[in-house]
Amino acid sequence: xxxxxxxxxxxxxxxxxxxxRQHAGAVHTIARAMVGDxxxxxxxxxxxFVKAWRAxxxxxxxRALAPWLYAIARRTAIDAxxxxxxxxQGGHGPEVDAAxxxxxxxxxxxxxxxxxxVERLPEAEREVVRLSSLLGFxxxxxxxxxxVPVGTVKSRSARAHRRLAAMLGHLEEPANRLADxxxxxx
Amino acid sequence: MNEPRDExxxxxxxxxxxxxxxxxxxxxxxLLGDLLVWDEPPPGLEDAVVAAxxxxxxxxxxxxxxxxxxxxxxxxxxxxxxxxxHRGARGRSWVRPFAxxxxxxxxxxxxxxxxxxxxxxDDQTGGQLVALAxxxxxxxxxxxxxxxDTPLGTVVELDVRGLDPAPEGTYYQAWLREPGxxxxxxxxGTFHLRGGDGEVELWGGVSPEQYPVxxxxxxxxxxxxxxxxxxxxxxxxxx
Numbered sequence: 001x002x003x004x005x006x007x008x009x010x011x012x013x014x015x016x017x018x019x020x021r022q023h024a025g026a027v028h029t030i031a032r033a034m035v036g037d038x039x040x041x042x043x044x045x046x047x048x049f050v051k052a053w054r055a056x057x058x059x060x061x062x063r064a065l066a067p068w069l070y071a072i073a074r075r076t077a078i079d080a081x082x083x084x085x086x087x088x089q090g091g092h093g094p095e096v097d098a099a100x101x102x103x104x105x106x107x108x109x110x111x112x113x114x115x116x117x118v119e120r121l122p123e124a125e126r127e128v129v130r131l132s133s134l135l136g137f138x139x140x141x142x143x144x145x146x147x148v149p150v151g152t153v154k155s156r157s158a159r160a161h162r163r164l165a166a167m168l169g170h171l172e173e174p175a176n177r178l179a180d181x182x183x184x185x186x
Numbered sequence: 187m188n189e190p191r192d193e194x195x196x197x198x199x200x201x202x203x204x205x206x207x208x209x210x211x212x213x214x215x216x217l218l219g220d221l222l223v224w225d226e227p228p229p230g231l232e233d234a235v236v237a238a239x240x241x242x243x244x245x246x247x248x249x250x251x252x253x254x255x256x257x258x259x260x261x262x263x264x265x266x267x268x269x270x271x272h273r274g275a276r277g278r279s280w281v282r283p284f285a286x287x288x289x290x291x292x293x294x295x296x297x298x299x300x301x302x303x304x305x306x307x308d309d310q311t312g313g314q315l316v317a318l319a320x321x322x323x324x325x326x327x328x329x330x331x332x333x334x335d336t337p338l339g340t341v342v343e344l345d346v347r348g349l350d351p352a353p354e355g356t357y358y359q360a361w362l363r364e365p366g367x368x369x370x371x372x373x374x375g376t377f378h379l380r381g382g383d384g385e386v387e388l389w390g391g392v393s394p395e396q397y398p399v400x401x402x403x404x405x406x407x408x409x410x411x412x413x414x415x416x417x418x419x420x421x422x423x424x425x
Contacts, residue, residue, distance in 0.1 A: 011239055011240055011242075011243035013236050013240055016235065016236045016239055016240075017232060017236060020232050020235055020236070021232070024227050024231070024232065024235075025226060025227070027227075028225065028226065028227040029222050029223075029225065032222050032225055033222055038228070042227065042228055042231055045227055045231060045235070046231065046234055046235050046238060049235045049238075049239065050235070050238050050239055050242065053239045053242075053243075054242075110217055111217060111220055111222045111223055114214065114217040114218060114220075114223050115222075115223045115224075118218070118223060118224070129218060130224055133210075133215060133218035133219050134218065134219055134221065134223075134224055136219075154206060154207060157207040158206070158207035158208065160207070161207045161208055161209075161210055162208070164210060164214060164218075165208070165210065165211070165214070168211075168214050171211070171213055171214055171217065172211035172213055172214060
């Protein structure tokens with residue numbers, strides 16, 4: 001990562017791609033969570049990486065890169081929202097900014113946690129979870145869509161749920177957390 | 187019971203142990219149903235990010251005999267979010283920062299080159315004019331393009347007239363093509379014109395000498411990166 005960071009600072013295209021591929025998904029999640037509009041979110045993602053490059057000389061290599069990038073993304077998204085809202089609202093009051101930052105923070109953090117956990121799932125399990133949890137398909141429908149037996153879908157789903165429960169125990173509702181005290185948090 | 191140690195092992199167990207999965211915690215299940223968990227940045231954004239940074243780096247890089255480039259670099263940095271307010275939000279604006287940066291880089295490079303080697307001949311910085319005509323799919327459309335070959339790639343400024351805004355679910359994509367029916371096409375960017383006619387800045391990584399044909403196609407959202415073949419505008423650099 002230090003090599004990538006050095007290359008990123010130097011503007012080396014391969015290092016920029018490496019940093020982008022590692023962090024763009026989460027940065028994009030932050031942007032979408034805060035600004036909503038896909039095109040504006042893409043602007044925010046691009047500006048985040050460009051601003052990070054401009055400021056890379058000041059970044060302390062002893063720290064994690066992700067939180068620094070996320071902070072830049074949040075500031076960029078807020079700036080984008082202010083810019084977008086100013087013409088239509090005839091000026092932006094402080095209550096608009098407060099609402100934007102306060103309401104989105106917890107949700108954004110939870111989404112990032114789930115996203116990171118999902119990205120750690122094996123691809124076959126991830127796709128089963130996506131089809132069932134996001135798109136609402138039944139196991140039979142998932143099986144038909146993937147061209148695999150229903151038993152395979154159930155097995156993948158069961159393994160994925162175990163992994164997700166272990167990784168995301170800290171997000172569970174308090175009553176469920178107390179009911180399963182031996183669960184390992186990831 | 188032993189846990190599966192790898193995917194192959196897990197695959198072999200799939201049909202042997204068709205377990206009903208334990209339900210997830212409702213809070214986790216709700217989050218898994220959030221599109222944001224699964225949404226990915228648009229294809230092409232990685233290239234745009236790399237191009238924007240490389241272009242800005244090139245602008246900021248010191249040039250022998252030239253003044254320190256800090257101001258030029260800062261000016262060319264082009265805060266896209268502010269610029270949107272002046273340009274309007276037409277098109278996929280994340281394509282634009284690089285175009286602006288590349289154009290700035292091109293201007294800097296060509297101005298320096300012109301000042302040092304060519305005596306500042308403006309013709310060297312003006313690019314090549316290409317007239318595009320509407321095809322049978324858009325017979326009332328036309329466009330003028332200025333194609334500037336720079337050390338960083340090709341900047342295309344496309345001034346479109348008479349082309350309908352792309353319908354919802356579609357967008358326009360511009361391409362530089364090699365001559366001939368079997369010539370390769372390389373995308374130079376996308377736009378939708380829902381803000382009306384006007385100028386679009388695009389960028390491509392190939393030379394107009396080798397890819398002199400400029401086309402615009404109508405593309406379907408989600409249909410993949412290949413050309414649809416539905417050409418609405420076409421022109422060729424002849425100089």
